[in-house]
Amino acid sequence: MLAGKIRKIFAGAIIVAASCHVQGEVPIDKLTVLNLPPASPYRLYLSDMVISHFVDSKLMIIDGESLNVIGHVALGMTGHATLTPDRSEILVSTAYMTKLNRGERIGQMDVWDATTLKLKAEINVPPKHSQSFPYRGKIRTSADGRMVFMQNSTPASSVTVVDRVAGKFVTEIATPGCWMIYVPQSVSDRFSTMCGDGTMLTVKLDAEGKALERKKSAKFFDADDDALFTSGAQADDNYTFVSFKGNVQTVNVAGDAAVAEAPWPLATAADVKAGWRPGGYQPVALHEKSGRIFVAMHAKGKEGSHKNPAKEIWAFDLAGKKRIDRAPGHHATVIAASRGDAPKVFAYSTDKSTLSVFNATGKLKHLKTAGPFAEFATQLDVQ
């Protein structure tokens, strides 16, 4: 558009602002729009609800090595985002009011190209998506990427199923008393959800995506005495959760009904006495290859402290059920880990709006902290 001259249209007149020959050292620029570069394993996706203007929530895409912001995606009103299994698309469960905060509420799944960050598709769904903090599990795809599951709340809980391949809404499945979506990786025809009665509900779907069968697990936690955080860390068919009081609970969601392993404590008796507990919005991350989980821990915990920022990040050997490392917490409320070799752990602080990076190849080694990022972010995903 611009090659030596600019056309400026205002006041009804066209003004040629500059049509000079270049005699300096700096060449004339061609204005372009970038695509995202090929993703590193450390690309980060930070979801910001923007509490004070939640009609205008957003996803920030950050390079996890330089901590440079490399792009944004508009999330609409309290939108929730997830990546497709192949990382080619960003799927957003959201709504728009035709007149900002009144008028008609349009429910939809927005499909964004993960390279151009252009809108690829808008799929109409019932306007019921959960207007809540972004958490992993508010929107997820099946392992094969075909079905998309979106958490609703009216406040009655239900799950919207979208067929991404067909590009259309399939069904709404009632999930009373249950919350958040957990998908296995070995099968694509089901999802599970965590229930207030201490169980998981697994919903098996038919070929079209409609509910075929519903099975509850045995009761494995007590929401009154020691509630589970709903944000879990996934490895294949297993989700590892932590509880308010500091127990670890791994649940397999591949079967017709979910199966929970026996819980084990994060903290020693002395730690418990000092009140060490997990806390935050995304309190646990997992590095599959090394079999470790990383947990945001605060001291002096008590009823109501479960969203307190981390004083330390503790690392555990998941198989050995043993703490193997502890590092400063950098006020983290959201923990994430990269995949594969040379893992990094990312610790975001909702209070401070800062992002801290740790080398996690061996012991956690703090590399850098930068910010501010986002106004009120509660979910961090890694490429």
Added chain:
Amino acid sequence: MLAGKIRKIFAGAIIVAASCHVQGEVPIDKLTVLNLPPASPYRLYLSDMVISHFVDSKLMIIDGESLNVIGHVALGMTGHATLTPDRSEILVSTAYMTKLNRGERIGQMDVWDATTLKLKAEINVPPKHSQSFPYRGKIRTSADGRMVFMQNSTPASSVTVVDRVAGKFVTEIATPGCWMIYVPQSVSDRFSTMCGDGTMLTVKLDAEGKALERKKSAKFFDADDDALFTSGAQADDNYTFVSFKGNVQTVNVAGDAAVAEAPWPLATAADVKAGWRPGGYQPVALHEKSGRIFVAMHAKGKEGSHKNPAKEIWAFDLAGKKRIDRAPGHHATVIAASRGDAPKVFAYSTDKSTLSVFNATGKLKHLKTAGPFAEFATQLDVQ
């Protein structure tokens, strides 16, 4: 709705949360929605563009004595607000995108009841309103309140005319090279606008509100050498403006063409040497009864400093063209004064988000400073 019990509908179940008899000292509350109390002369209307989320701009209504916030009005996307002459309505020039930041742009004038703060009417207009900082003069009514004038920018400048009585858009009047709306009080059939060639353009309207006649004033300022701030202080048919370099310019807008008085300097030669200049978004306020203007002044002024916050507020006798008072500036960028007896001067700081109040019955006497108010406010109107 609530009288001893609460119905909570979620998860498909109705839960009666509380149906106990009250045995304590505190009676059961009835939930209600308030109206605004009768207005004092010190009621304030603060317009906040909210730069980082300007789709969601807002008007705050503040009691200028207690500095309590008493209500809000949603301004939509970079909306501009004005009060009707009888103060019964708040008129907003704004737009809505059907999908927040994409889709169709709907241009309209929202009419809000100034007591209930409920939306009374929405009048469709061309989607051209100026997406810019709130300033007095972006929307104004004729003296009789019938016609409403809204500043457009595409970026070509024009004025939309709405007939508030008929409740409909009337016409769009091209105002190339001119900006902001100034209305006389003695006649209702015209508005003036300030032009980049150093003149005012006056547009006379027919009975329907359509342009009948256009007349330019003589040139009275130089936008290159000493530009006028467009935010002026009004007394009847006169607007008093200040210039970037510190001159006062009063313009009468009642005639077929505007007539400017001779300018006079705010600053003495010594003041000029110290660089004292007016600054901010609404740099001048006027108290008609006492014939004083109040100006936000900063020192060490230079080209580009014209939005610097005030180091001092200076008071001048308008007839005598003489400084009569100076007070600390409280970082003000926006100055307003109440009407009638017992005047107060209000000084808002866009940088600090604070509001300072001065008793202005005699010499300016600082009463209080409170905040934060708003994210990025640039316009303050008084009841």
Added chain:
Amino acid sequence: MQWFDNFFETRSRRAAQSISRRSAVARLGKMLVGTAILLPVLPFDRVGRAIAAEKAAKAKDKRNDDTACEYWRYCALDGFLCTCCGGTISSCPPGTEVSKVTWVGTCHNPNDGKDYLISYNDCCGGVTCNRCGCNFNEGERPGYRMGVHNDINWCMANSSNSYHCTVAAVVGTAEKTKG
């Protein structure tokens, strides 16, 4: 709305006391009561203790100041106080509407020693007030216990989903059992 977290520290609270699990109210999870702060007799000879006493007195006053997070009725509130936004303790600001769904807490009134059921109704419509944000998470649970979940917009069921601020209305007294 109930979603402010970690913005404000929880202070001056004693251990949670729960409502009988058998009652319907128990479904709402563990409820908290406010704190009875014992004021020391002012020892005028010790500056340090006098300051401590002043602080305690100040804290006590806030329990009866409905624009302070420490106000007794706010023991389970998470949001913007309507008392800072043009409303009152039980009235929504002009131009908003009362939320159709809500969540309930149990707070101890230090003035009469009784526990009250408090309905935290959001006021909905227009812009978000964004003033006097308060946060308490005691008794809060994830969304599988929706009635005590606070990371969600409780204006979700209104015609306008905009959240403005939260009131704290007394809706009854609570039958208390030792937790």
Added chain:
Amino acid sequence: MQWFDNFFETRSRRAAQSISRRSAVARLGKMLVGTAILLPVLPFDRVGRAIAAEKAAKAKDKRNDDTACEYWRYCALDGFLCTCCGGTISSCPPGTEVSKVTWVGTCHNPNDGKDYLISYNDCCGGVTCNRCGCNFNEGERPGYRMGVHNDINWCMANSSNSYHCTVAAVVGTAEKTKG
């Protein structure tokens, strides 16, 4: 977009130099050029002066750092830097589009001593970036001089009016006259 004001102080600038009033460019109002900061020879024996020199050196570096407000091309920019938002000095971040209307400044390049015309195009669409806000008002005038007005959204003419960030593209060299 050109609307940040008073967030950042204007520093290290010399007096404005204007383009010939007779040229079309003069319609854009008075343009500014950046600053040539003269670095003192480092006096190693004086700590104070060494610190001053360090500061000057740091300031000089920023004139070639396109993520700093002091970067030479930003002498008349008011908005969020695209270089902090996933773009470059002349490229919009992914998913946005170049604004159809714009305003132009004249900046002095300290590296070759020449003045360049810089087009401050906004990148439009999506959310506002809200990072690296910079503000300079030299040469700015009210809306009756729209081409140099900075209190307005320059994405106003695009299909999406959302403002994301601003680039600073060289579009030519400026013929300079003494102001």
